[in-house]
Amino acid sequence: MKIIAMIPARYNATRFPGKLMKDLAGKPVIVRTYEAAVNSNLFEEVYVVTDSQIIQNVIQDNNGKVIMSKKEHDCGSDRIAEAVENIEADIVINVQGDEPFIDTISLKKLIQTFKDDSTNTVDLASLKVAMHDELEINNPNNVKVITDSFGFALYFSRSVIPYKRDLDYSTTYYKHKGVYAFRKSALLDFYNTPMTPLEKSEKIECIRYLEVGKKIKMIETDIESIGIDTPEDLEKAILFLQKEHE
Template sequence: MKGPAKNKIIAMIPARYEASRFPGKLMQDLNGKTVITRTYEAAVRTGFFDEVYVVTDSQKIFDEIINAGGQVIRSKKEHECGSDRIAEAVEHMNVDIVVNVQGDEPFIDKNSLASLLEVFQQEGAEEIDLASLKTALKESDEITNPNNVKVITGKEDFALYFSRFPIPYPRDTSAKVTYYKHIGIYAFRKSALMDFYRLPMLPLEAAEKIECIRYLEYGKKIKMVETSVKSIGIDTPEDLEKARKLLS
């Protein structure tokens, strides 16, 4: 008698050249290699994926990954967000779980990624449409920073809402509340990702500019996995300097 079939798991790294806050950041030098090449190589090194791809609208990024010996897909359409870019790329692929690795986060934590993928092996996994990571915020300036997307969850760790605003609002300051930052690494079931691609944006997502809100607005279940590892995303030139120091 055969055991359960192994999920085919791939990593997709969406890579736009024209980032609004720091244009061209993925092609910046990070101690001898570009940010996007370091991210790609870090994803491959985890050993968790059957395939790793960069998916991009940029000829510069396409050529960079080819020259680095990697796998890259050129987007055919303009896309509002990374999920749409990935969905277009995987639409005709035979795959079960698609992991969205942010192109501007070259320091992938292997343990956090393992915990994320484990949820699809656990009891009750069939009700999970996608999974993502959260980490506790301690400093008030981190909590109030709109670049840090906050998430609140129910007792089973399914996401209730995401916001750039500090949620929950501390009306009762004596309540013991932990604020959590959403780390934008996702593991999707392909079916949930394709639903996202085909469904229009609704007002909450449009207002917050947070793509995972679309899943909640359409009733999808997002399992959040806590990690203590602080991700280092490269959103500004200052972030790039921090990353250079960390690598050296």
Template sequence: MKIIAMIPARYSASRFPGKLMQDLGGKPVITRTYQATVSTSLFDDVIVVTDSQIIFDEIQNIGGHVMMSKKPHECGSDRIAEAVENLDVDVVVNVQGDEPFTEVDSLKKLIQVFKEDTQHQIDLASLMVHITDQDEIKNPNTVKVVIDNNNVALYFSRSPIPYPRDESVDVKYYKHKGVYAFRKQALMDFYHLPMLTLEAAEKLEQLRYLEYGKRIKMVETTVEGVEIDTPEDLERANKLWK
């Protein structure tokens, strides 16, 4: 299998514009993420795909592989799909540009899903973390996932799922981490299929895959990582880096 990592990198993030070019230990966040992904040695290629000339120039200047998006996109899957449409690859791993602390073991587990799936029954793999804090479970910014007994996703929601009508039942809650590995065909199907109502209502792109019958294998990890969504996150990341 040919496996590549794609790092979608949008400059104008709504909560923290320009965050990917902010300084993290002497280099921009996107550069740290790119170099950390390359250093895992898990991929045949690592490519940043961006809508920003600033980010494009930064990655090119360090000798990295970068592509410019040809048109605007609503989500990372669309941006990646456009970039890989004409590439000869089997599996594409989406690494978030704002997660410079790339966690190797979790990425290995995602890739292993496809190495073991010889019957090609799985279309995507993604990460989840067990959570117990009630505020986090109820927080609509924390995306929850419910799974079947084979760890295949049944649904994703911003609401607490499952709803604990019987509080005596020992229910486990899982937070979805937005790191994906796709079979290329699943990604292309997503790109060419229209948004349906569940995705539109929850504003969660992964629901499009479920609405069209794709199977998403969830892999549990205990590593939360550091997503840089705010200036406070960046400050915390710099402390960790030191």
């Protein structure tokens, strides 16, 4: 089973333009993410996939592998699908470019999901982490996920799901972490399917997989990483690195 990592890296992010090139304790965010993926020693190959000459240059300057997109893409899955189409691989891990602190333990769990899937039931695997802070739960930048009794995703939303009608009932809310593991065939199916209605509404790409009948296994982790969606997130990441080196 050949496992590779792809890091989609779009320069003009809507909420925080140029965030992947922002300085994070001496290195651009995208370089931090690339190095974290390589240093995990879980992948036969790691690539950054980008539409930006600026990002291409900085990855090459740091001796990294980079693929330039030939087409315009609305989401990371489309971007890496184009890149991986002619690359030999069984499992493709999509590591988000703005997740520089992804942990090896969680990546191993995703990979093990496919190794244990003897019936090839799982099309994708991804991560979820429990949320307890009300501000985090209600923040639309945090994508929430609900699953069935077997751990397969039922729906993702920027809204608070499930809705807590009975205030006396204890409900656990889960945030979707932006790390995906795909069977290459599922990724290419996604690439050849137009954007679906609910995906358009929520602006959450993994909904497209659900709308076309793919099975997404959600793996719970208690390791919370810092995704960089806003300038405030970048400040948190800088403080995190400073504490690590104290």
